[in-house]
Amino acid sequence: AQSVSQHNHHVILSEAASLELGCNYSYGGTVNLFWYVQYPGQHLQLLLKYFSGDPLVKGIKGFEAEFIKSKFSFNLRKPSVQWSDTAEYFCAVKGTGGFKTIFGAGTRLFVKA
Amino acid sequence: KAGVTQTPRYLIKTRGQQVTLSCSPISGHRSVSWYQQTPGQGLQFLFEYFSETQRNKGNFPGRFSGRQFSNSRSEMNVSTLELGDSALYLCASSFGTATNEKLFFGSGTQLSVL
Numbered sequence: 001a002q003s004v005s006q007h008n009h010h011v012i013l014s015e016a017a018s019l020e021l022g023c024n025y026s027y028g029g030t031v032n033l034f035w036y037v038q039y040p041g042q043h044l045q046l047l048l049k050y051f052s053g054d055p056l057v058k059g060i061k062g063f064e065a066e067f068i069k070s071k072f073s074f075n076l077r078k079p080s081v082q083w084s085d086t087a088e089y090f091c092a093v094k095g096t097g098g099f100k101t102i103f104g105a106g107t108r109l110f111v112k113a
Numbered sequence: 114k115a116g117v118t119q120t121p122r123y124l125i126k127t128r129g130q131q132v133t134l135s136c137s138p139i140s141g142h143r144s145v146s147w148y149q150q151t152p153g154q155g156l157q158f159l160f161e162y163f164s165e166t167q168r169n170k171g172n173f174p175g176r177f178s179g180r181q182f183s184n185s186r187s188e189m190n191v192s193t194l195e196l197g198d199s200a201l202y203l204c205a206s207s208f209g210t211a212t213n214e215k216l217f218f219g220s221g222t223q224l225s226v227l
Contacts, residue, residue, distance in 0.1 A: 009153065032213045043116070044203070044218040051213035090155060096212050099144060100169040101205075105155035 002027045004091050004104035012110045013081050021076040021107050023091030033074040034092040034101070035065055044090070050074065051096075061085070083113045115140065117206050117219035125225045131192040134222045136204030138185050144168075144209025145187040146216065147179060150201040159202075162187055163209045191224075199226045 007022035025031065035047040048059025055067040065076045074091060091104040118137040126132050138145050146169075147159040158171035162181035181187045185206075191198055201223050205216035 006155075034215065036216075043220060044205075044216075046215040049213065049215060094212055098169065099161055099163065099209060099212060100158060100171075101146065101216060102158055103148070103156035105153060 002093055002095060002100065002102040004093050004102055006089075006091055006104035006107050008107050009105065010108045010110070012112065014112045015083055016080050017111075019076070019078040019081050019085070019109070021089055021091075021109075023074045023076065023104060024072050025074065025091070025093040026072065027093055027095055030096045032094045032096060033065075033067060034094070035059065035063070035074070035076050036090045036092060036103075037087050038090070038106075039087045047076070047089070081109075081111050083111050085109060086111045117204055117217050119202075119204050119219035119222050121222060122220065123223045123225075125227065126194050127227050128194055128196060130194050131190065132194060132224060134189045134191075134202055134204075134224075136187045136189070136206075136219060138187070138204075138206030139217055142206035142208055142217070143185050144207045145181055145185065146205045146207075147187070147189050148203045148205065149173075150203055150221070151199075156203065159189065168209075194226045196226050199224060 003026045005024045032051045034049045037047045038044045050057045050067045058064045090106045094101045144163045146161040148156040161169040179189045201221045203221045205218045207214045
């Protein structure tokens with residue numbers, strides 16, 4: 001069965017600090033991996049995705065994520081966060097053989113100005 | 114291009130009642146997925162419909178059901194409501210033909226069961 005585990009439920013950072021959010025998944029096959037973000041009062045939207053090729057993928061607003069197949073991980077990073085990055089971040093996995101996207105529990109990030 | 118539209122935005126029901134939620138996907142999208150979002154639990158997958166057929170199902174009891182119409186609009190029904198069903202119900206659409214597609218989400222229906 002597919003599952004996604006996000007390591008931190010709440011993260012508080014000061015502006016300009018570096019960010020790394022952990023994500024591990026469980027799935028018995030090849031996967032597509034996603035990070036979605038939900039800014040306050042807005043819809044969930046895609047931040048970035050990995051489906052093949054370079055395991056280091058870049059997304060919007062300076063975010064990037066690295067797929068490490070041997071560790072079943074897809075951690076999200078940003079070198080320097082801004083107050084506007086305050087949001088909830090969700091890691092998600094979809095097997096390449098299907099159309100069921102499974103999400104993690106989410107990580108609430110609060111960035112202090 | 115209009116986004117994913119969910120109605121109603123808010124619902125208050127009492128235990129034992131039933132409720133129907135509606136989702137209109139982005140034009141051209143044939144896949145609609147439903148999720149239950151609660152604090153600390155993230156998004157729990159309910160089911161996914163494609164071309165009027167349920168293609169995937171999550172681990173929810175049979176009180177949760179859905180359907181999709183020929184115009185791709187989808188409805189979700191919860192019967193015999195329980196207090197624990199209080200949650201934000203999200204609908205997401207996509208073309209549904211490639212597994213690397215992203216999902217487009219609606220604003221959700223906030224259901225409160227009293």
